Amino acid sequence: MLDFAIFWDWLAFAVRWLHVITGIAWIGSSFYFVALDLGLRQRPGLPAGAFGEEWQVHGGGFYHIQKYLVAPAEMPEHLTWFKWESYMTWLSGFAMLAIVYYAGADLFLIDPNVLDVSVPVGILISLCCLAGGWIVYDLLCRWLIGKADTGLMILLYVILVFMAWGMTHLFTGRAAFLHLGAITATIMSANVFMVIIPNQKIVVADLIAGRKPDPKYGKIAKQRSLHNNYLTLPVLFLMLSNHYPLAFGTEFNWIIASLVFMMGVLIRHYFNSMHARKGNPTWTWLATAILFVIIIWLSTVPKVLTGEPKVTASAAPLIASAEFSKVRDTVMGRCAMCHAAEPSWEGIYHAPKGVMLDTDAGIANNAREIYLQAGRSHAMPPASVTQISDQERALLVTWFEGAGK
Template sequence: MDYLIFWEWLSFAARWLHVITAIAWIGSSFYFIALDLGLRRHPKLAPGVNGEEWQVHGGGFYHIQKYMVAPAHMPEHLIWFKWESYFTWLSGFVLLCIVYYAGADLYLIDRDVLDVSTPVAILISLASLSVGWLIYDALCRSPLAAHDTALMVILYGVIVFMAWGYTHLFTGRAAFLHLGAFTATIMSANVFLLIIPNQKKVVADLIAGKNPDPKLGKQAKQRSTHNNYLTLPVIFLMLSNHYPLATSTQFNWVIAALIFIMGVLMRHYFNSRHANAGNPHWTWLASTILFIVIIWLSTVPKALTGGDQKVSRGAEPFMNAANFPQVRDTVMGRCSMCHSAEPSWEGIMMPPKGVRLDTDELIATHASEIYLQAGASHAMPPGNLTRITDEERALLVSWYRGARTERVP
């Protein structure tokens, strides 16, 4: 089996698992936040019950009650919502390893930004994810925890700093991905290191016949609320690698910072509606204005560089291949009208995914992508608009497979 084909499918499988688990985590998180905010309170509630809700779904009625601290006795059957979070983070980390660590020379390291070796770049990546949680947890355990608004403002400052910092460490694409992973690590660690442990302490107290500490629930609630507001920006950052106008322009870190504000505004709207606390339509106007600002920032002339363009250290065998002149002519004639610094194809403003194929070096650098997209599959050109022939596709396959055996690791 072709190694690259296997690796591509492995990446696809990890991405699919990541999406599935993320849907499960985000879905349950949004549901419980909406449920919590929409609980009805009245004098006839049983002792200890903080609110209740009647819901209808799938042809059945559900009667849900919430105990602010815990019920008087431990229920016989208790469902824990934790594995969705754990597997979302784990599958995301596996995907990070497959795409960015294994492909560090192409996707992680930008030698015009920071010229480091692959092991050093990976260590920086891992350290940043760990340090992010430590800073966040320390702030949440400080006296600031009693002041939600002040805490959120300071946390936002940390995120903005990390957005700026990542763009000075990695490629633009990797910077956005890492900012998303930085935030997602905080969210998953909240579940693993505080929310679930606090709930286990409550359960242990119930079994022992003790009254649980109300602070445990309050701490878990605060972290859960943070997760709720961080979710939408993380989704944007995880999808951003498809859009070089977001990741690979001059003010990419500002764009990322504004996306966090938009995400908070959107969640504020839905949270307000669920809590019957009004209908803040102004959040949509504010989000629209911010999005227009983002569009403008992405089109500042100096920014239109076509993304992160660098030559891989293993590109030489592909340029030295005997059939490279024919390959170059094929790519220039079938692909470079879109994949160039200034695309000539109508409606294409920047090279798709920031990939340029307008020089020998860049064609050789992206050899594996050319092979996968236009040789092993017919994904490119879209709809075969440039009429690439079967013989030309076979040429790309022969070129890649022949040169790969001589490629320097």
């Protein structure tokens, strides 16, 4: 019979793969259409209502593309919609959030030393953050539409910095970064589902009915699409941030997250300017490099520890098991030189992925990962550099499968 922990890990793999595939499809189409939009050229003789056109060559053929700011005079026979990429990216991402962070809330979501709450309360806080982020963003956009776009972007960034600080006071460092990415992705997908596509459907309905569409719907959709474009690079980093403990596991992680957003916006601005043929703003790369150096410096500031980690209720039987003393000796001898508050392995300055195994609570709370990474597989220690034996790996399996269940 397939062990449940192994099945769950493969389920997470399958959903993560789906999330990556749909995310590539969404981001790819987004990047393409923004570049296309910015590269449009105007010329005499364009059809009535056409804003601009562009010629492109790819795959051995030529493409002639024209854009209508509102709509063409008649409804085209074939119309391709770009929406399912966005929807499936969000749905698969939320599934990942549930599989990894909700099902493993006592390990990945909740840190009792940050906010000591029950698993249901932690999940409820997470859901409220996702919904609240979209509500605040949408209200601000509706309030300031067409009035102060630059001011809106600055205000949204200030709110984002506050959110970054707030997330680190609600969840683990990994979960805080993940939730910043999830809130941003929710905003982006909701822009498509609740604003851009509905507005486009109104325009299509007007065309079918023979009415002249109101240009305001295109203007609103264009604003949200521009926001999505600038949010794409920051959200990519945040969704992959669990690989970078130097970012999420350090004292000023919320400032690092805020600066990463700024770096993504600067890089996007460079490419947008190039696509729009508005110059070559190389200063954005210098500014990005400076911000990156600041992030490196911030990651070296020692994190103030708030005391010994607490043992979660589900992990308590693992400490009480007969094998635990031998397991502790194995983990301390084979894993804790890297996975510790102060790693002793040369070149390791922070525990990989923020996983610390230098206390009984740390070992018990991370038992499932120890079981999968060092027991059932040989992923850890990497290349068996600490010379862990097959007998020690078998001990980890026996311990988890016995007391863990």
